[in-house]
Amino acid sequence: SQTIHQWPATLVQPVGSPLSLECTVEGTSNPNLYWYRQAAGRGLQLLFYSVGIGQISSEVPQNLSASRPQDRQFILSSKKLLLSDSGFYLCAWSVLSTTGELFFGEGSRLTVL
Amino acid sequence: GDSVTQMEGPVTLSEEAFLTINCTYTATGYPSLFWYVQYPGEGLQLLLKATKADDKGSNKGFEATYRKETTSFHLEKGSVQVSDSAVYFCALTSGSRLTFGEGTQLTVNP
Numbered sequence: 001s002q003t004i005h006q007w008p009a010t011l012v013q014p015v016g017s018p019l020s021l022e023c024t025v026e027g028t029s030n031p032n033l034y035w036y037r038q039a040a041g042r043g044l045q046l047l048f049y050s051v052g053i054g055q056i057s058s059e060v061p062q063n064l065s066a067s068r069p070q071d072r073q074f075i076l077s078s079k080k081l082l083l084s085d086s087g088f089y090l091c092a093w094s095v096l097s098t099t100g101e102l103f104f105g106e107g108s109r110l111t112v113l
Numbered sequence: 114g115d116s117v118t119q120m121e122g123p124v125t126l127s128e129e130a131f132l133t134i135n136c137t138y139t140a141t142g143y144p145s146l147f148w149y150v151q152y153p154g155e156g157l158q159l160l161l162k163a164t165k166a167d168d169k170g171s172n173k174g175f176e177a178t179y180r181k182e183t184t185s186f187h188l189e190k191g192s193v194q195v196s197d198s199a200v201y202f203c204a205l206t207s208g209s210r211l212t213f214g215e216g217t218q219l220t221v222n223p
Binding site: 006034043044046049090092094101102103104105106107 | 145147149154155156157158159162202206210211213214215216
């Protein structure tokens, strides 16, 4: 069966520090991968999605970046965090054969102080 | 572009009350429609889905019917439980992208 792992689960970082959140998917090949952010009390904002290795689409201009070094690995990064980067980050995967249904990881809560 | 509009929350109900959370959408083509649920501190889980007009998705006592004529996909449950307290997201997909509504916080009191 397919599983998705996301880490770290909780992170507290100072303003200006770097960030790396990692997501891996097991049990499937060539998935579409997504990073969403959920700010407190608000909906989901799509940050990045990827349909293959090295293929990244950015939805919102910001100081975050994403990379997909392997088929089932998706990394969210920042060189210098801002206070506004605080939120709940969710990784998700899908395959086209499932009519667009997404499968989400457990999330990473980032607090920037 | 595609969009989803959900009923604003928060919604507070007593146990065994009837639940409706409204959802309407705007999309080109023929999207698939979803309801996702997010329990406190967790990621999202698919609750139910419908892939074409007049389809009814159902799961755990929740139901939603894909209404193309009114572009709606309202979530209903006849008798809510305390364990149903969560945030509910309506979503649609067209191609490989999923568009979410803002979410509706539901609290069920005993």
